[in-house]
Amino acid sequence: MRLFTRFLVVILLVSVTWICGLAVGAGTAAESAKPAFALPTENVTIEVWWHEYGPFTAYVKELIEAYKKLHPNVTINATIASSTDMNQKLTVALAAGTGPDIMDADASYYVAYYSKGVLEPANLDVFGVKSYQELAAHYVPGGLASGTFDGKIYTLPYQGNSMSLFINNKLFAAAGLDPKKDAPKTWKDLVALCPKIRKVEGKRTVQKAFEFPYHSPRWQLQDLQPLTEQFGGKILSDDGKTAYLNSPETLKALTLWRDVTRACGDPKNTKSTASNPNQDFVDSFTAMWITGPWATPQVQASPIKNDFTVVGLPQVDPSKPHTMVYGWAWGVNKNRPEKNKIVAWDFVRFMLSKPDEWLAKAGFVQPVKGVSETEVAKKFPFFNVHMKDVQTATWYIRSENVNEIAQTVGRAVDSVVYDDADPKTALDAAQAAAEKILKK
Amino acid sequence: MRLGASVSTKSRSLWKPFRLNIAAKQALFAYVILLPTLAIIFIFRFLPMLQAFYISLTEYDLIRPPRFIWFANFIDLVQDPLFLNSARVSITYVVFSCAPVWVLSLALAMLFDREIRAKNFFRSAAFMPVVMPAVVNAVVWTFMYHQDGVVNTILGWFGLDPIPWLRSSRWALWAVIVIGIWRATPYYMIIFLAGLQAIPQKYYEAAQIDGANRWGQFRHITLPLLKPTMLLVMVISVIVAMKVFAVPLIMTGGGPADSTRVLPLFIYQTAFEFFKMGRAAAMSVFLFAAVMIFTVFQIRLFSRGEDR
Numbered sequence: 001m002r003l004f005t006r007f008l009v010v011i012l013l014v015s016v017t018w019i020c021g022l023a024v025g026a027g028t029a030a031e032s033a034k035p036a037f038a039l040p041t042e043n044v045t046i047e048v049w050w051h052e053y054g055p056f057t058a059y060v061k062e063l064i065e066a067y068k069k070l071h072p073n074v075t076i077n078a079t080i081a082s083s084t085d086m087n088q089k090l091t092v093a094l095a096a097g098t099g100p101d102i103m104d105a106d107a108s109y110y111v112a113y114y115s116k117g118v119l120e121p122a123n124l125d126v127f128g129v130k131s132y133q134e135l136a137a138h139y140v141p142g143g144l145a146s147g148t149f150d151g152k153i154y155t156l157p158y159q160g161n162s163m164s165l166f167i168n169n170k171l172f173a174a175a176g177l178d179p180k181k182d183a184p185k186t187w188k189d190l191v192a193l194c195p196k197i198r199k200v201e202g203k204r205t206v207q208k209a210f211e212f213p214y215h216s217p218r219w220q221l222q223d224l225q226p227l228t229e230q231f232g233g234k235i236l237s238d239d240g241k242t243a244y245l246n247s248p249e250t251l252k253a254l255t256l257w258r259d260v261t262r263a264c265g266d267p268k269n270t271k272s273t274a275s276n277p278n279q280d281f282v283d284s285f286t287a288m289w290i291t292g293p294w295a296t297p298q299v300q301a302s303p304i305k306n307d308f309t310v311v312g313l314p315q316v317d318p319s320k321p322h323t324m325v326y327g328w329a330w331g332v333n334k335n336r337p338e339k340n341k342i343v344a345w346d347f348v349r350f351m352l353s354k355p356d357e358w359l360a361k362a363g364f365v366q367p368v369k370g371v372s373e374t375e376v377a378k379k380f381p382f383f384n385v386h387m388k389d390v391q392t393a394t395w396y397i398r399s400e401n402v403n404e405i406a407q408t409v410g411r412a413v414d415s416v417v418y419d420d421a422d423p424k425t426a427l428d429a430a431q432a433a434a435e436k437i438l439k440k
Numbered sequence: 441m442r443l444g445a446s447v448s449t450k451s452r453s454l455w456k457p458f459r460l461n462i463a464a465k466q467a468l469f470a471y472v473i474l475l476p477t478l479a480i481i482f483i484f485r486f487l488p489m490l491q492a493f494y495i496s497l498t499e500y501d502l503i504r505p506p507r508f509i510w511f512a513n514f515i516d517l518v519q520d521p522l523f524l525n526s527a528r529v530s531i532t533y534v535v536f537s538c539a540p541v542w543v544l545s546l547a548l549a550m551l552f553d554r555e556i557r558a559k560n561f562f563r564s565a566a567f568m569p570v571v572m573p574a575v576v577n578a579v580v581w582t583f584m585y586h587q588d589g590v591v592n593t594i595l596g597w598f599g600l601d602p603i604p605w606l607r608s609s610r611w612a613l614w615a616v617i618v619i620g621i622w623r624a625t626p627y628y629m630i631i632f633l634a635g636l637q638a639i640p641q642k643y644y645e646a647a648q649i650d651g652a653n654r655w656g657q658f659r660h661i662t663l664p665l666l667k668p669t670m671l672l673v674m675v676i677s678v679i680v681a682m683k684v685f686a687v688p689l690i691m692t693g694g695g696p697a698d699s700t701r702v703l704p705l706f707i708y709q710t711a712f713e714f715f716k717m718g719r720a721a722a723m724s725v726f727l728f729a730a731v732m733i734f735t736v737f738q739i740r741l742f743s744r745g746e747d748r
Contacts (some may be wrong), residue, residue: 027498091502092502094502095502095503112715115596116501118503204588214607214696267607269604269607288493410695411698414695415609418697419609419697433522
């Protein structure tokens with residue numbers, strides 16, 4: 001009888017342990033990974049700032065509510081600013097000591113924040129890993145390159161956008177072309193297609209075949225960088241301290257840019273702006289346009305609907321493909337109380353734990369391994385094309401002076417395209433300006 | 441009792457030098473009344489200016505502490521082709537937007553000073569661009585300047601080819617100047633109108649009796665008596681034009697190829713996009729000095745005429 005009682009007690013204990021285990025397991029499923037560290041139990045209020053983009057904002061708000069349900073002692077205050085204002089708002093706030101706990105910035109800006117000492121390295125305990133290498137192993141190769149400084153990971157991207165070629169199927173078909181068979185693989189292919197697609201009436205361009213961006217210097221650099229790299233060159237050295245703006249490779253890239261523009265586009269005629277960069281494409285005014293996967297919902301909402309094709313970025317040499325990736329990432333403010341930083345990193349971990357939801361709800365591709373296998377990715381139009389472009393990409397240049405370098409590049413492109421300046425002369429001037437900027 | 445009287449006399453004699461006459465009392469009262477306003481102006485206007493001057497002598501990126509570099513920013517700026525280009529763009533903007541504004545606003549004021557039908561309606565309609573926010577102006581004009589916009593459509597009626605107004609380094613600044621003229625003219629028209637209405641009618645009547653024609657009346661009565669108003673309009677319009685910012689920022693961002701990068705826009709970009717606060721502050725000091733010199737020059741020019 002005593003033995004039977006003991007047996008019952010053991011069974012009971014095992015059952016209780018198992019049930020508790022299930023409960024913990026359910027919690028794990030909700031949070032994706034159980035934190036192997038102690039979260040503060042007292043009330044904590046953290047500030048999160050991010051840039052405005054409708055679907056993104058809605059999803060982050062949803063994540064905040066979900067996290068608050070799991071951690072009732074945590075209050076999360078949100079501040080949303082336009083993408084163009086975010087960098088200056090952040091810098092001014094960080095200077096005044098009123099910066100947020102979690103910041104959202106264009107990945108290329110983080111080098112400046114790092115050098116100014118306002119970034120907290122990723123909390124490895126929160127992510128349940130022992131080293132930064134282990135954390136990086138969850139991402140595609142180079143996926144965390146934009147936020148890694150001196151061997152430590154400081155920022156985690158929630159979007160790593162490839163630059164791929166979007167094609168308007170109707171405009172292609174009207175020109176007697178098949179968007180799948182005839183899609184350009186090289187820049188030469190693209191230029192060859194242009195006379196068939198571009199339409200000019202008198203001196204008015206009524207339809208462009210292809211256009212490079214002219215609404216923002218950052219976008220211009222975004223397109224010139226992969227072109228230069230396709231020719232085997234670089235815009236900046238890896239440490240961001242030396243510019244190669246008048247190298248033979250950059251010269252070839254800018255000359256190609258000019259020739260493509262002359263054959264395919266009309267930069268003096270565009271409705272695209274910094275806030276509506278895809279406007280000419282969604283208006284069916286441009287048949288081909290380079291943009292990222294995030295543009296997909298906007299294109300689908302336009303009269304084009306699903307009648308579009310995405311192919312890889314045209315190459316100089318398709319046997320050595322090269323593209324560019326840019327994106328936005330979360331970072332944590334170093335100058336906040338310890339408990340806030342722990343909660344901040346835990347919330348970042350929580351936010352990033354469902355890459356398929358990011359894709360479905362915001363259209364953002366996290367550069368993590370295994371996204372392609374998710375159901376959402378399989379349904380996302382041309383997801384594999386975007387991921388393939390990400391895999392052959394280098395990140396947008398990293399420099400404390402990224403905006404000034406972009407302005408310098410934009411000035412060179414503008415003078416060549418708008419004023420017919422000699423590309424060599426324009427790039428020599430750009431190089432001189434860049435050297436002066438970097439010297440300071 | 442005696443002692444008390446003695447103390448009273450002594451204290452009166454002590455206070456005697458501090459006794460104020462009525463004029464001094466009034467002045468003191470005026471200063472006391474003005475003190476809060478002066479304090480606000482000092483704290484929110486004058487101190488930031490001093491601070492800006494101090495920052496102009498430093499290298500400062502907002503987060504790291506400022507590093508004192510004396511006049512290096514100023515020396516660097518005078519050799520910087522981008523700054524010099526921006527200064528050139530600003531001067532072009534000021535010259536070609538202000539001169540037409542002075543003529544047009546005076547002409548409009550004279551028109552609306554006369555007895556015409558529906559005068560109040562036309563005055564209000566003409567004043568609309570001033571009421572409209574600069575951002576709205578910029579967006580509306582961006583559409584109007586597009587290849588298929590209103591401006592090119594009108595040019596098309598006359599057989600002219602469309603002009604890439606905002607996408608050509610040749611035309612963009614002129615496109616921005618036109619908006620500046622359109623927006624500023626009605627504002628200065630109102631100031632001129634007030635000046636015109638302050639001129640006594642009897643002068644014109646006397647001139648008419650003496651046989652003066654309209655041109656003679658304008659030249660010998662209107663213009664001389666409008667001098668203070670003209671000075672005000674010229675000084676304000678130049679200062680406002682020197683500070684133009686929102687329209688080029690929204691419409692062109694300073695491009696193409698820096699053709700519309702006016703100085704205030706370059707200052708803004710240097711400060712809040714490149715985070716070079718010292719350099720931006722040095723540019724602001726240059727801008728302040730330029731506006732100040734021009735204003736003093738204008739005032740001198742007008743007062744010299746009056747001395748004669």
